[in-house]
Amino acid sequence: MGRLLAFLYAWRGAIWFLLIQGVSVLLLASYNSRHQLVFNAFSRDITGSIQRMNTQMDNYFNLGKDNRDLMSENINLRKQIFRLQQEVDAYKYRIPLSHQFRIIADSLLPNEEYRFIPCKAIYNTISSNYNYIKLDVGRKDGAREGMGVISEDGVVGMVVSVSENYSLAMSLLNTRMRLNAVVSGRGIQGTFRWRGGTARFGHLEDIPLHFNLQENDLVTTSAYSSIFPPGYVIGTVTEIRDNKPNGFYEISVKLHTDFYRLNYLYLIENRRRDELENLTPQQP
Template structure:
């Protein structure tokens, strides 16, 4: 013990009484401390990734809502309609995380980590960073299931651009990367690479939400409609964070449609 104490005193005297040794020691210690802090920062950043991802998803949801407001504003100004506040804020977005997902069945479903306590309701649309995902089916207090676009019982009202023709998208049950574009009449001019987006007619998805692009099509002399294959814009095998879409004007739309039906 006495030897170690004397060694430490001698080391301290050498460092403090000699300029070269003092500079060398402090440079070395600064490098060691810098490396220690750098590693500490990396560890902290790793454990903070989950929180950062949650914040980024919430920010993306807010940006998507702002983008839809901007798009609606541009649309109504272009078409000389009254851009009322309710119309501009028609859709709101809730970020959710995927906890279960299937792509190999005919009727595929997705489970998300939010439910009725977070305001999630059945029949609300679900979108991802690259386009349409599906529609909420069942809801519990903390979870909800989503009918995936990869479900051959699920139809999405769509439009093909630039032709602007109204059609629908349905999954055939084969490849999870492709779906069928239905009811495009033969007089419409189609091209490989045409974009397919939601029409907005069903009130579930905002109009213009991406679905995919035309991969190939076929039209025989006997066909009334094209046979069209669409490459989906979303990779359903790697879903992580999604957005549940709430249509704030849905009840008003359903009510006016109900009144119309009663007057027939």
């Protein structure tokens, strides 16, 4: 209060000047038609600008809610995509050609195999060989160890530890992470692995030299993965080299996920994972 008074006292001359000039301008605007027109237009502009700013501020402060709404809408859309994809697969592989135009039997339609939980990255490292991401969802939100982590752009990692309110995910940028991957459209199965270094590129391994690959081929999650749904994007093939001594290609993959800007993510749970992993071959 004292500071305010000191400020007002120090600038009293300017304040008086502005006040009296304000009255003069008001007189001009009130009693002269020409000025009235200009001031009306000016005040309309000002009012418009203030309203626009107000709307922008409202939008800004509602961003959190909008993001949550969009994420839940995304989850629904993703569910629909997986459901439709599985319907297509069922159509392609399970139904005889003669029955293609018949309605697919309910028993053939997939159940909701995957569950999504929206979350936010609150901590992320990219400079180490063993990078991890902390997420703002925990056990109480339904997070479980072994869940996959995805972003809008692609695969991000896998949950390795869960507390009541937070989760820790092993990043795809972790040299201990191995991921079943497939070269989309060619059906070539391999293993995706990050070997350290830049956060933009990883490697697709275990692809024998007799397969035909091309740059710009899409690398996605494989149906062999029990964590991620098949067909989820990992990256794009950018470089293919023959590694003749071991008989496999050296394939560089440009990651689709920008690990420098992780923000809103999803945990993904395969509800049938336990069932799938409990199936072990019988020992003779």
